[in-house]
Amino acid sequence: MTRLKNLSEKNENGRFIFSSCTHFSVSKTTESLSFKIVLSGIEDYKVNGNRYKLGIDKYLIVDKASNLDVTVDDINGVEGICIFPNHNLVNDIFRCGHSSCEDLLGNPFINGDFNILENTFSFKENRAGVFLSSNIPHVIQDHNKSKDIDFDSFYTALIECLVIDQLDSQRKLKNLSSIKKSTKVELYRRISNAKDFIDDNYTNKINIDELAKNVFLSKYHFIRSFKSYYEKSPYQYILKLRLEKAQELLNKDYSIRETCSLIGFSDEKNFRKAIKKHAISYLN
Secondary structure, eight states: OOOOOOOEEEETTEEEEEEEEEEEEEEEEOSSOEEEEEEESOEEEEETTEEEEEOTTEEEEEOTTOEEEEEEEEEEEEEEEEEEEOHHHHHHHHHHHHSOHHHHHHSTTOOOOOOOOOEEEETTSSHHHHHHHHHHHHHHHHHHTTOOOOHHHHHHHHHHHHHHHHHHHHHHHTTSSOSSHHHHHHHHHHHHHHHHHHHHHTTSOOOHHHHHHHTTOOHHHHHHHHHHHHSSOHHHHHHHHHHHHHHHHHHTTOOHHHHHHHTTOSOHHHHHHHHHHTTOOOOO
């Protein structure tokens, strides 16, 4: 990604801040929803007791009124972006996203108060991530060329994507086997941690029994909950990631044998069956 020159922009709909540092530490209660993005290096976060190590492959959503600890300690420097959409804009868009037309017409100026599901997300797994990965490079490029940037439209479109993602997450939370919402959220955090581990290690051998233990769930409860939320079992999700990577490598003219080795398939015959079953194209 192109290096970003100093940028700190604020208007009535939000703030967009670029940071660059080698050492930094702060503890505070957040005043607004924010998106955390790392352009280079690693940032360590603790949000309401949950720890996140944020690199360039994911972004972090932090809700308002959260207990936040941030640490940067890298002699090579860390560059990042924090986006703070205006609280009233967030509430208005959330309300328009899930209220009936009758409610919006009858009570047009009542703002709700919405809790965001905090977590790290890969840029390709939801709408907000895709929006950020597609638009941040343009913001950087336009800023470096001293072009005007329509931040109002940027904030609005980002929150519209977030609303769809959050409503989808709330729908999936209902599938988790618990009555209390707080229990559902904790269960989501545990299976989400397991998903993050899979995302980072899917080319290696992953032991589902050990993975379940690491997130403090029984194997059956873990597999059932993972499938209820992500609509795939852990086994199916690992296979999906491997085959997506396989298609990418095959498109780059890697051989079947090379691809098989790189994505963690121990048996070339089974790999050929898998790519045939899932309609993965190859010329080798």
